[in-house]
Amino acid sequence: MVKEIKTKFCKYCKKIYQKNPEISNIQWKNTKFCSEQCRYKFMKGKRAPVYIDGRSLKKYKCVSCDNTVNWQTAIKGKGMCIECMTKLYRIIFSGKNNPFYGKCHTDEAKNKISKTRIFLGLAKGKNNPAYIDGESKRKYPREFTNDLKLKIFKRDNYTCQKCGIYPCNDLTNHHIDYDKKNCKEDNLITLCRKCNSKVNTNRNHWKMYFSKLLRKGEINERITII
Numbered sequence: 001m002v003k004e005i006k007t008k009f010c011k012y013c014k015k016i017y018q019k020n021p022e023i024s025n026i027q028w029k030n031t032k033f034c035s036e037q038c039r040y041k042f043m044k045g046k047r048a049p050v051y052i053d054g055r056s057l058k059k060y061k062c063v064s065c066d067n068t069v070n071w072q073t074a075i076k077g078k079g080m081c082i083e084c085m086t087k088l089y090r091i092i093f094s095g096k097n098n099p100f101y102g103k104c105h106t107d108e109a110k111n112k113i114s115k116t117r118i119f120l121g122l123a124k125g126k127n128n129p130a131y132i133d134g135e136s137k138r139k140y141p142r143e144f145t146n147d148l149k150l151k152i153f154k155r156d157n158y159t160c161q162k163c164g165i166y167p168c169n170d171l172t173n174h175h176i177d178y179d180k181k182n183c184k185e186d187n188l189i190t191l192c193r194k195c196n197s198k199v200n201t202n203r204n205h206w207k208m209y210f211s212k213l214l215r216k217g218e219i220n221e222r223i224t225i226i
Contacts, residue, residue, distance in 0.1 A: 036164055062084055063080055067084075138180055141181050148185075152189070158218065161213060170192055174190070189214065
């Protein structure tokens with residue numbers, strides 16, 4: 001016995017298509033299109049279930065300038081583009097009218113903001129507040145050897161000369177005058193990695209501080225056992 005092949009005309013493209021054996025007869029009865037593409041194209045515009053008056057197809061302009069805005073902003077919003085809204089809010093929320101006036105972020109919030117800026121690439125290169133002529137990308141000279149580093153660590157008793165942590169497994173050699181080419185022993189001092197990052201700001205202060213520390217010979221006295 002030969003099975004009957006059920007066919008229909010697609011409501012959009014008018015082509016004949018056959019019943020999919022995987023769907024039931026009830027589903028086949030409600031099928032009107034040969035594919036999802038035809039159904040999507042047919043349901044555009046006035047045939048769409050959410051169609052109101054074609055407002056999304058119209059073009060709208062900002063009430064303050066000639067910039068184009070979307071229909072949600074024009075009908076449901078203020079009718080202003082992002083640039084004009086930003087200017088308006090700066091005027092409204094300036095000075096004491098700002099909800100954050102007289103307040104400051106907590107250390108936890110600052111860390112989150114910093115991590116977000118780094119993740120988004122907003123604090124890279126010249127956008128970083130600590131950027132100074134791309135100094136971090138320059139290579140160290142050949143004189144800056146592992147033997148020299150170990151010699152400085154031994155001189156400083158393997159102790160961070162800022163926070164005084166001892167022992168520390170994450171020590172670095174810091175150039176006091178921030179010049180990578182100057183690898184003289186009186187220009188190098190031992191810091192933990194955390195403190196080495198901190199001394200990148202307020203550089204004049206730390207230059208004087210570490211230079212004075214070396215001259216007075218107070219290196220081995222700064223020990224805090226952890």
